[in-house]
Amino acid sequence: MxxxxxxxxxxxxxxxxxxxxxxxxVDDFISPPPGESLSPPHxxxxxxxxxxxxxxxxxx
Amino acid sequence: MPVAVLDDSLHPVIxxxxxxxxxxxxxxxxxxxAVLSFWAGRQxxxxxxxxxxxxxxxxxxxxxxxxxxxxxALLSHDFxxxxxxxxxxLSTSTALSAAGxxxxxxxxxxxxxxxxxxxxxxxLVASASLGLRLAGYAAGLMAAILSFFLVVLVLVASPFDxxxxxxxxxxxxxxxxxxxxxxxxxxxxxAGFASFAIPFCFASAALMAGRPDSAWxxxxxRFALIAWGLQTTGLVLGMWWAYHVLGWGGYWGWDxxxxxxxxxxxxxxxxxxxxxxxxxxxxxxxxxxxxxxLAFLLVVFGTFIVRSGVVPSVHTFAISAIxxxxxxxxxxxxxxxxxxxxxxxxxxxxxxxxxxxxxxEGAFVLQNLLLIAVVVVVLWGTVLPLVSGMLGQQxxxxxxxxxRAAGPxxxxxxxxxxxxxxxxxxxxxxxxxxxxxxxPGAAIVVVLAALLVAGVRSxxxxxxxxxxxxxxxxxxxxxxxxxxxxxxLPSMLRRRRRRYGAYLAxxxxxxxxxxxxxxxFWQQEKDVTLxxxxxxxxxxxxxxxxxxxxxxxxxxxxxxxxxxxxxSTLEPARAxxxxxxxxxxxxxxxxxxxxxxxYVVLAGVTADGSASFSVxxxxxVSWIWAGGxxxxxxxxxxNIGERAPAVEAVRRRVPxxxxx
Numbered sequence: 001m002x003x004x005x006x007x008x009x010x011x012x013x014x015x016x017x018x019x020x021x022x023x024x025x026v027d028d029f030i031s032p033p034p035g036e037s038l039s040p041p042h043x044x045x046x047x048x049x050x051x052x053x054x055x056x057x058x059x060x
Numbered sequence: 061m062p063v064a065v066l067d068d069s070l071h072p073v074i075x076x077x078x079x080x081x082x083x084x085x086x087x088x089x090x091x092x093x094a095v096l097s098f099w100a101g102r103q104x105x106x107x108x109x110x111x112x113x114x115x116x117x118x119x120x121x122x123x124x125x126x127x128x129x130x131x132x133a134l135l136s137h138d139f140x141x142x143x144x145x146x147x148x149x150l151s152t153s154t155a156l157s158a159a160g161x162x163x164x165x166x167x168x169x170x171x172x173x174x175x176x177x178x179x180x181x182x183x184l185v186a187s188a189s190l191g192l193r194l195a196g197y198a199a200g201l202m203a204a205i206l207s208f209f210l211v212v213l214v215l216v217a218s219p220f221d222x223x224x225x226x227x228x229x230x231x232x233x234x235x236x237x238x239x240x241x242x243x244x245x246x247x248x249x250x251a252g253f254a255s256f257a258i259p260f261c262f263a264s265a266a267l268m269a270g271r272p273d274s275a276w277x278x279x280x281x282r283f284a285l286i287a288w289g290l291q292t293t294g295l296v297l298g299m300w301w302a303y304h305v306l307g308w309g310g311y312w313g314w315d316x317x318x319x320x321x322x323x324x325x326x327x328x329x330x331x332x333x334x335x336x337x338x339x340x341x342x343x344x345x346x347x348x349x350x351x352x353x354l355a356f357l358l359v360v361f362g363t364f365i366v367r368s369g370v371v372p373s374v375h376t377f378a379i380s381a382i383x384x385x386x387x388x389x390x391x392x393x394x395x396x397x398x399x400x401x402x403x404x405x406x407x408x409x410x411x412x413x414x415x416x417x418x419x420x421e422g423a424f425v426l427q428n429l430l431l432i433a434v435v436v437v438v439l440w441g442t443v444l445p446l447v448s449g450m451l452g453q454q455x456x457x458x459x460x461x462x463x464r465a466a467g468p469x470x471x472x473x474x475x476x477x478x479x480x481x482x483x484x485x486x487x488x489x490x491x492x493x494x495x496x497x498x499x500p501g502a503a504i505v506v507v508l509a510a511l512l513v514a515g516v517r518s519x520x521x522x523x524x525x526x527x528x529x530x531x532x533x534x535x536x537x538x539x540x541x542x543x544x545x546x547x548x549l550p551s552m553l554r555r556r557r558r559r560y561g562a563y564l565a566x567x568x569x570x571x572x573x574x575x576x577x578x579x580x581f582w583q584q585e586k587d588v589t590l591x592x593x594x595x596x597x598x599x600x601x602x603x604x605x606x607x608x609x610x611x612x613x614x615x616x617x618x619x620x621x622x623x624x625x626x627x628s629t630l631e632p633a634r635a636x637x638x639x640x641x642x643x644x645x646x647x648x649x650x651x652x653x654x655x656x657x658x659y660v661v662l663a664g665v666t667a668d669g670s671a672s673f674s675v676x677x678x679x680x681v682s683w684i685w686a687g688g689x690x691x692x693x694x695x696x697x698x699n700i701g702e703r704a705p706a707v708e709a710v711r712r713r714v715p716x717x718x719x720x
Contacts, residue, residue, distance in 0.1 A: 009125075013118040017089070018114075
């Protein structure tokens, strides 16, 4: 029973936890290798400038 | 299936499963957050760092839900839960039933996890400004610590264990915990313990990320202050509770549990001062990391001591089987910290030039060393029974050891509190001016003369109390400087509120130490047996015993000895809890004035109506409580509304939309 409750709670929390993944286009969160700088601005100019990429939305 | 159609007997079962399920989900989410945050921090993956942080928030929300379920069960007297049965009964008041949340082992662990989750979440909200690596590692460490507590809560000490048969009533709270102090002391001190984890996580994360600069200090300054403020409040409340409940006339017995609460407080006091040296002069980086890590390790060590029962203590009601778990956790934390400091020693480096001995930072360094020396003294006294027991014969040290070993160190710290704020930063080209020394110097002379005239010949008293007056004199000197330009006073207070809040906290500590000193040096006690109508006089205070009476209260009976004192009647009593196997407890009667407390303990009443009392006169005890309150007011005034410099600096460089 506790397992069922835990599973339901985890499902309920899923959208909140995974929201940054859901809202981010796939090609926008390819991470660079450790120690290297983050990817350059998107060729179409839609993505944020480098400073913004280095300091992503810290709100939540 | 809707809950409303279930049989009443199923409701409690559902409560138990809801709570256990929430804890289990929190454990999964906490573990996920820990693993993901470490990985994302290492990869510097901004999206995954956010996901890891959100997982931590979700775990916190589940712990809050579990806490809500437990509180609901306690308030509704749901005795199908073993925890509720063991810590409340039907006669327990609503307030104490609610306090049962942290009154037992399992609940207090849940409370600890809850505080860590809530404060940790707050600390993580703005952590992105510290950089991806640091923020990711900090979230990972915090989630790892939270997960440890959740593992213990799920596997070893669940507050949601169900009884096979629901009893009609519970066992009730331990009589010593049936007091107003129960409502304030444990939650504050436990919250203080839990909050030490936050500076530890950010300091360790900064080391892991190779970022030994002051950004982590600026970010966690408020949390270090919260931890220190909570621990200060918890310690003073603990002293107040012990004084009012235990009935031995004192407030501090150097009990292991008191010691383990004092040690992280001392380490954090040192850190709050040395971190200023790093922020102002860029020095003591390695030392600051060490202090924050030491404070957290002392918290874990203290928890192990309290919960395992390896040393004798008045808090034996807290003993349980989770001691080995905390020992293992302590071992892991020590190994992690030592390895981390060793691996990062290259980035910490040494200071280019030594700290000038006669300077503000020099005073801070000396004060730090003295505080750590006190920690060593207290630690040795605490673990001696354990160490000596392993070597053959168990030895326990008493108050005399602590007073002889730590007393001189505290005296030098007082002298530094008086002189340090008058010294300039960097090398002091000249000594403080005669004008600056006037107030503290005059305070020393006046108090010393007054004590000598009053006939005091105790050398410790003649050293300590004038120094206390000098500390107060220094604080007033600083405020007098501020007041010299009355028109500028409000703006000065606003701009330098942190500094003047700190002086107020120093003043509060001086008041507190004056209370401790006076009650320690000049306490008077008399044990008497009086027939009705007879009097006793102690230190000039006369009390008249007028008789005794038996009272029946809701959960216990009281045998009360009535003592007339001036226009009032003091009612010391002995309470007997028949429902708890006849356990007996002393109820102390105290008459408080700013000058002294008259403290009466009833030892017993004989068949002929005569009664035995212990009567204490404790000078200036109320100053201890007042001093504690002034310290907290100083910390609050100095820091509420104070801007966090690191975050501000980043905000100036980065578009606002990025940080919100």
